[in-house]
Amino acid sequence: MIDNIIEIKNLNFGFDKNKPILKDVNLMVPKGSIYGFLGSNGAGKSTTMRLIMGLFNDDANSVKVFDTLVSNLYPEGFNKIGSLIDYPAFYDHLSGYDNLMIVCILRNLNISRIDEILELVGLTEARNIKMKKYSLGMKQRLAIGLALISDPELLVLDEPVNGLDPNGMKEVRELLIKLNKEYGVTVFISSHLLLEIEKMVTHIGIISNGEIKFQGSKEDLNELYRFQKTKFSLKNAKNFEALLAENYQVEFKNETDCEIVTNSPKQISDINKILVDHGAEIHQISPAGGLEEWFMEISKQN
Incomplete structure (x- = not known):
């Protein structure tokens, strides 16, 4: 049984050997957790997440997902992970339903799951509305729905509440908590919006200047x-x-x-x-x- 869905050990990374972005990063994301990966802009959050998703090469084999090296995980393991690293390019002239249908066709996924996803993210009534009429919060929820379309065990989300108003943040927060508690999805979420993240996470990792300054449960941090x-x-x-x-x-x-x-x-x-x-x-x-x-x-x- 896998205890940690994500394991990073002694990760060093940079595009210039003289300017490392990540320095000896060690990170453990427990299965079933909502793990808040916190840091200021430029601290190394997005770089770490891109390495987890295999978007950057991990030459030192420091990153494991589902107890498998990232280099060996893809493409077969892709359906077990839903991600929102960069905001997806939706077709504004198509409905929310049609945007998800296109992805299902391209990835050979079950189209019948679309209605379930739209209900899960609270967009059933907007299923036939064109994307150009969606609010920012609705678009963000559809983007999370897109990450869920393959029924993943792990969600990797980079700044998913960025740019949302308080009500939009609340909607996304409640959705992620529901996915975690009712569906057992492990959520790895990065943000610099600390007060918002504090309301949902069970575990926390804090990165600064490419170095992990703290990681553990929220209770560990409270005690410290x-x-x-x-x-x-x-x-x-x-x-x-x-x-x-x-x-x-x-x-x-x-x-x-x-x-x-x-x-x-x-x-x-x-x-x-x-x-x-x-x-x-x-x-x-x-x-x-x-x-x-x-x-x-x-x-x-x-």
Whole structure:
């Protein structure tokens, strides 16, 4: 049984030997996960995904998909993978249905699956509408439908919510979660939109300047940065500034919220006791920050 659908070991890649794009990349994408591959523009995300899809040559045989070297996987293994690396060239004068039908004919796939795909991506009612009348969100969902037409076990998506409005992002996010939970599709998705990705992923890899800075489950990342800062919400927070500043690094966000640098659960408990003993009315204690803040911190690490 395959535990990791994608395995990358000691991958180095570049078009110029003196200017490597990827440096000793190691990546494991567990089967059944939604793996968020995060990084700024130019960090190496798209290059990595093109190597996974066999669009660039992996001369060192560092990349495996379905426990098979990418060089040995294609073309037979192509139907097990759906991808959206570059936006597909749809025919604007044809309907969404007809665009999918053309792909089915060219790839010798079952045309009867088109209706199922259109329903899955929420485009049944738009099946006969010409593409030129589709919204950007509809086009993006059809592009994902195109990636699903072969009933793949793995989806590789490069920036699938880029350029979408909040409602379009929500539609794509809900679709990917549904595919993962109800159909068991493993999703490998790259993005620089951290707050959006945080809402759907189970695992995370962070790449910066061609190097992997972190990879693991979202819980692993939460645990790693769990006690970096803690937010205390309390009545008249500023009244306790002098008390807290004596022993802690504290930042006041507004009249009720302050963030304190902490390094253990006991320290959080101690701060809570100090505040209560001095008459503070505490409303909430919670971890401060999130994926965006963690990403910035990890990306700065050498």
